[in-house]
Amino acid sequence: MSELTFLLPDVGEGLTEAEIVNWRVAPGDAVAVNDVLVEIETAKSLVELPSPYSGVVGLLLVEEGQTIDVGTPIITVTSATDAEPPMAPGSAATGADTAPSPAEATTVEQATGYSLPAKPESAGDKPEPVLVGHGSSASTGTRRRRARSAPAAHEHLAPAPVHHSTAEPLPRSAAPAPSASAGPVLAKPPIRKLAKDLGVDLAVVTPTGPIGDVTREDVVREASQASVFRNIDTPEWPDQREERIPVKGVRKMIAQTMVGSAFSAPHVSLFVDVDATRTMEYVKRLKAGTDYAGIRISPLLVMAKAIIWAVRRNPTVNAAWTDEEIIVKHYVNLGIAAATPRGLIVPNVKDAQAMSMRDLASALEQLTLTARDGKTSPAEMANGTITITNIGVFGMDTGTPILNAGEVGIVALGTIKPKPWVVDGEVRVRQVTTIGASFDHRVVDGDVASRFLADVASIIEEPALLLD
Template identity: 75%
Template sequence: MSVSKFTLPDVGEGLTEAEIVQWRVAPGDTIGINQVLVEIETAKSLVELPSPYAGVVGEILITEGTTVDVGTPIITITTDAAGAAPEEPTPSVGASAADSPAPAAPAPASPAAPATPAAGGAAADDASGAMLVGRGSAASMPTRRRRHVGSPVAHETLSAPAPKADPARTATTVASPVIASVGPVVAKPPIRKLAKDLGVDLATVTPTGPIGDVTREDVLREASQVSVFRNIETPEWPSDREERIPVKGVRKAIAQAMVSSAFTAPHVSLFVDVDATRTMEFVKRLKTSTDFAGVKVSPLLIMAKAMIWAVRRNPMVNSTFTNEEIIVRHYVNLGIAAATPRGLIVPNVKDAHEMTLLQLARALEQLTLTAREGKTSPAEMAGGTITITNIGVFGMDTGTPILNSGEAGIVALGTIKQKPWVVDGEVRARYVTTIGASFDHRVVDGDVASRFLADVASIIEEPALLLE
């Protein structure tokens, strides 16, 4: 028998310290090799540390909430000769990828042991059709840190797959995005009253009824998602007059990145109102397509394709500025800004420019699942070239986004909702959104920025342009 001291390993990425977040074992517990001992937080990620030994937990040397340097003993484990793994060095936890240029730290990564997401039900479609952050109810969100219980996690929580449509109806589903106007929502009077009482727009609800009708469950699910981003009640003031939150870990990294971006790159911002009715129609057609069965489809998918198309026509927005040169990237690693309980992260879809619409939809879905489960790795954060941030899920019309560090462009998608709009001299109800964008003015001149945003808007107005 011997007593081994397990020290805080090198977590990579040039980091030298970490905070002990939560112990997963207690003195006297019998553990095996690779069993998770503790959850730590660095400025880059939330990581579960596995044990290199099999044995019995002795003493926990560092309490939760304490920040310690790499190499500090944090726990003792009593082992025998058969239980130890002396030939294997203490694992280096964390990805070996280069530091991400994202404005904040990546979501939790678990290289040695998979994270265990909290239990929860299925989530619904985004009320605006676009995405930035998760639409899942608080109960369905992973709550890896106790102080964050109930917080929403990643952008665009996925809905249950829509039922397959009749092949006779879907044979020409995606032949062309140029389609007729959106048909009426099928829902019984009691369902319509329920939706009105709960403040749910039936046009944004994905129906799951046997004849394509909206059910009571559909409305309740959508209402629960909307409530995540709205203050349902006003809480009482706490007894303490002030609350002090230490600036460390991810929050410290976010603050530093935001300041660096805002005061290094001179931002210029533009805005445009867009009639998104045809995009909404196209999305509804895709949802009933057998090719897209079981795949998350939302207007963000069309937005992503629009940006890739516009980047090809205006490559300077996909560049990065250094003191010596401007590097223009002829590929698109499309970043999707996401809010998590630990802060803002920006994972990106690698080589999005090479993907078909279906491949891109699947990639966005996988990105979402990974973020929801807390498994976004530093490598998935690195190498982004341009970013989408969706404030529409909060019901916001527009905003002035701050650039992701190392990028020259970021586009903000506002909420998509029906508004009066002049069409052929007549005022009609149309689905309208506002697209905002910020650019690094050292790289992108006003004419390039304007042409790029106009190109994005043209696709949202008429997705058929993607077929050219």
């Protein structure tokens, strides 16, 4: 028998601290390699940490809500066998005091995704960050504590694989949820009333309830993707006169990034009104097509394709500025600004320029769902080249977006709604939107910015141009 100590790892490539959000185990629980031990919040994301050990949980060394430095001991696990499992560097142990063998380290790395560096030369050395490159989600503000229930010894919570998404939520279980065509929609009367009030068709909602029923969360999530965002509840005024929210985690990172971008890159913004009637007709045809069955299609897909096409014609909007040089990217890692319960994050679709329309639709769906479920990893937010912010889902016509750090262009898609529009000398009702964009004026001159935005608008007006 041996007691192993698990140190808080660096899960975000250089992060120095994290908050313990929610313990997923309790003392006495049996755990296996890759069982989720705890959720932590870093400056970049909400991360599930799986165990590199198998055995029985001993002590939880840090309380929920506490912020600690990387390398701090957080939990002990007692090995159930005489053979000691591989230890993270600097871990305390009552048994042998040796570093893992190469074979052991390989096993742990394959099972957990952790990279186990060599053990420090002396016991007095400061422990190094031990678990690198494993993460999921994003977060801001306060988090509501969840009641912890100890899982049965045979029930292990393996970390969910990281996906990308933007649309209709998918069930989290391995088995697919019942579809509308499989039978009547299962939903309680209050849920049906909520759906009616929010204008949500229960037949198109993917249920995630324990018996395949539609939950309140399912309805709210579907409603949040409608063309007009609205608050679901009107709460009572709180008893306290003020609320103080610590600036930490993702909110702190958002603040630093936005201030840095706003005051280091001279922004210039442009706007154009666009007749999006043909885009809406195109989206309707795609939804009806068998090739796109099971994939959520929205005008965001056409906007994404339009930006990729316009980037190819105006490559300097897809660049990065350094004091020594301008780096023009001949690939598109397309960022999608996503509002999550923990704040704004911008995951991106890698090499979007190489994707077909269907593949891009699927990638956007996965990206948004992953963000809303809080499973976006730091790697999925890194190395973006240009960004879309879809403020139309909140009912906004347009805005002046701030550049995502390290990029020189961002496009805002406004709401698409019926408006009077002059067609062939006559005023007709058309589906109209306003597209806004901001650029780093150190890289993008006014003529290039104007041509780029005009190219985007031309695709929204006539998606058939994408066939050229």
